[in-house]
Amino acid sequence: MTPKCCFLGFLLSVLLPGVVETQPANESLKPQRVHFQSRNFHNILRWQPGQACLGNNSIYFVQYKMYGERQWKNKETCWGIREFFCDLTNETSDIWEPYYGRVKTALAGIHSGWTMTQRFIPWWETKIDPPVMNITHVNGSLLVNLHAPNLPYRDQEGENVSMEYYELVYRVFIFNNSLEKEQKVYEGAHRVVEIKVTSPHTGYCVVAEIYQPMLDRKSQRSRERCVETP
Numbered sequence: 001m002t003p004k005c006c007f008l009g010f011l012l013s014v015l016l017p018g019v020v021e022t023q024p025a026n027e028s029l030k031p032q033r034v035h036f037q038s039r040n041f042h043n044i045l046r047w048q049p050g051q052a053c054l055g056n057n058s059i060y061f062v063q064y065k066m067y068g069e070r071q072w073k074n075k076e077t078c079w080g081i082r083e084f085f086c087d088l089t090n091e092t093s094d095i096w097e098p099y100y101g102r103v104k105t106a107l108a109g110i111h112s113g114w115t116m117t118q119r120f121i122p123w124w125e126t127k128i129d130p131p132v133m134n135i136t137h138v139n140g141s142l143l144v145n146l147h148a149p150n151l152p153y154r155d156q157e158g159e160n161v162s163m164e165y166y167e168l169v170y171r172v173f174i175f176n177n178s179l180e181k182e183q184k185v186y187e188g189a190h191r192v193v194e195i196k197v198t199s200p201h202t203g204y205c206v207v208a209e210i211y212q213p214m215l216d217r218k219s220q221r222s223r224e225r226c227v228e229t230p
Contacts, residue, residue: 029112030115031047031049032048032049032051033046033047033048034047035047036099036117036125038125039126039127039129040126040127040129040149040151041089041126043126045064045086045087045117046084047085057108059106060080060081060086060105062075062081064091066099067097067100075091080106093153095122095126096122096123101117128163128210128212128218129219130209130219131148131209131210133145133146133147135227140198142204144193144194145191146172146192148168150162166214168211169187171184173206173207173209175205176199177204178203187211202228204227204229206224206225207221207224207225208221209221
């Protein structure tokens with residue numbers, strides 16, 4: 001931020017406090033890059049401050065609506081906040097429907113106009129986290145246990161609902177350190193995978209990813225887990 005911008009921001013907050021009712025929307029205060037960020041259907045609205053120097057004195061107001069609705073709805077817990085994000089997971093829980101969000105700023109009684117997101121459809125835009133993976137060595141085999149990330153919903157018993165609700169496919173890859181060669185050893189829906197390893201005193205590293213067929217989308221690979229055979 002340039003010194004000139006900071007000086008103008010200072011003038012706005014100090015010299016113009018009495019024009020609350022008559023001040024038009026200030027374009028320099030409008031939030032920038034307002035967008036949804038979605039991981040495993042946890043849908044967070046994010047933005048950046050406007051071009052004016054806002055510091056910690058600006059506050060933000062968030063509204064949302066489903067495509068086709070005429071009225072915007074206030075997000076009460078994100079009304080007059082100082083953060084640059086707002087959790088709209090519950091408000092966008094119908095993951096096949098399109099939504100919009102918008103944000104405005106207020107500083108020293110001066111309100112900006114609204115900045116709106118592009119159309120957001122959780123089903124198409126959410127990113128899938130890689131599976132959590134644990135490996136144990138049992139009788140000449142590597143036993144790989146896979147766990148999908150949780151959704152932001154709970155079942156009737158109050159337990160977290162797994163991403164497996166959406167029919168995931170696991171892909172497991174093994175890397176033989178001696179041969180420096182990677183091989184896909186499994187693709188399917190099972191969460192426990194047995195990999196036969198025959199070479200003694202050999203290091204193996206295993207990674208896994210999730211594939212969602214309906215979306216034709218895959219996660220990033222999991223963190224590599226390495227073991228050495230006895």
